[in-house]
Amino acid sequence: MRRALVVGGGIGGLATAGALSRSGWQVTVLERADRIRVEPTALLLWPNAIRALRALGLSAGLDAIATPLPDAGVRRPDGRWLVRPRPEPAAATPVVVHREDLHDAMIAGLGDRVELRTGFTVRTVRSEDGQRPAVGDGHDLIEADLVVGADGIDSVVRSRLAPDAVAVSAGCVAWRAVLPWYRAPKLPADQPVNGEVLGAGYRFVSVSLGERGSSGGSSRGGIYWVATAAGAPRPEPAQTQLALLQRWYADWPAPIGELLAATEPADLVQQEVRELRPLPQYYGRTAGPGGLVLLGDAAHAMPHHLGQGACLALEDAATLTGLVRETAPGEPLRAAVEAYQRLRRPRVAEVVRQTRRMSAVLRSRGRLALRARDAALSTISPRLVQQAGSTAGRWRPPL
Known part of the structure; x- marks a missing residue:
């Protein structure tokens, strides 16, 4: 054998x-x-x-x-397009x-x-x-x-x-979270979930896991987001980390603020990028x-x-x-x-x-x-x- x-x-x-x-x-x-x-x-x-x-x-x-994840382009923190x-x-x-x-x-x-x-x-x-x-x-x-x-x-x-x-270390840290549909914000029809925003040492990406109200063969549908920031891992409790993310991305375009507001500390997964x-x-x-x-x-x-x-x-x-x-x-x-x-x-x-x-x-x-x-x-x-x-x-x- x-x-x-x-x-x-x-x-x-x-x-x-x-x-x-x-x-x-x-x-x-x-x-x-x-x-x-x-x-x-x-x-x-x-x-x-x-x-x-x-x-x-x-x-x-x-x-x-x-x-499927189609190309959603890349925007600046002020909302202007970097890549359409x-x-x-x-x-x-x-x-x-x-x-x-x-x-x-x-x-x-x-x-x-x-x-x-x-x-x-x-x-x-x-x-x-x-x-x-x-x-x-x-x-x-x-x-x-x-x-x-x-x-x-x-x-x-x-x-x-x-x-x-x-x-x-690759010089940055990533935070990830999945918001289940029952807690995910309901966005306007003209506001796509999928998108990427790129700033000075900061990046935010969000994608949809299926359609609201139907997760197909999965019971884990929702909205997935990843925030990347230059620097070292944060030693603070998850609640403090979430408050920091909300402050760092406060003026970034929708739906970033709405997603962070709907995130709970227990959702956060912090990982040093190496x-x-x-x-x-x-x-x-x-x-x-x-x-x-x-x-x-x-x-x-x-x-x-x-x-x-x-x-x-x-x-x-x-x-x-x-x-x-x-x-x-x-x-x-x-x-x-x-x-x-x-x-x-x-x-x-x-x-x-x-x-x-x-x-x-x-x-x-x-x-x-x-x-x-x-x-x-x-x-x-x-x-x-x-x-x-x-x-x-x-x-x-x-x-």
Whole structure:
């Protein structure tokens, strides 16, 4: 029986575990927390993520929980347009889903070949060639043919495979919240929910999760918003953080004020935006009859500005499971681990490069820098987003 260990119970790890189990692997998911849960926020899924979900066998019911996200343009804090809305080809339009809806689909797809072990903190990783790869918590050492490091930006598995890749601050913090429809403000008919406003070190994005009064196959419809601000995480209680957001965005155009007014402190999810610098040199390493691989934020944590973090994690999962689906431990599995390394690192480097370019545009501060940014944004931003859409559109899962 082929055996895999998946370290981390996030979306990428669960997607991998389910797909491996459906192809005959015995899988153990090791999660540090006392239970597997996700933040009550939302995710942007580009066409590459949709293709990955199909390849993983997880696309059934996606239409019921996903909402298309057309281009809504970009405005300044005074309401003037920086980038007017532009129609996008249907194939390039991303969708937005509630993270908990996608998580539920992942859990439902695990099957009976997957063992979930919570409260397991990985402290040691064995990756020497000649022995089966293994991880341990200081008491138990668990061996497998394949170890998947999907344990997030502070990955212990990555610290073993690629110790030079360090998580550093991207210089900003993001606050996210989902307002359920019963509490979301009722906006005028001519006031769209979807939109982006960009200021000096501040950004606010809001999107609709379905239509009011009908959330399709989801019970979690509503309005999702993300506020990004330059600086370090705020240590104050959530109520104080919300008051700060209301003050920072007080004069910004509707519906920002209405959304913040309808937000409760318990809705807020604060996250320091971090990234890996440099990117790991190794996304896969052979060991014993198989090897170890990195997946998701453990492999390529990046700022959220182009919405590709979760998409790349699903790409990772689809690529890995496609490569190892029919392989046996030994030389075939070792060759699959090497192929994963060859396929993923160039692909990830391309997307991270685009994300960093957009990050530089969004971080502009100072009067002269802002004037230059605003003058160029009408051409720079659409081009970068178009490149991101093109990059997403080109990816296909391995046969």
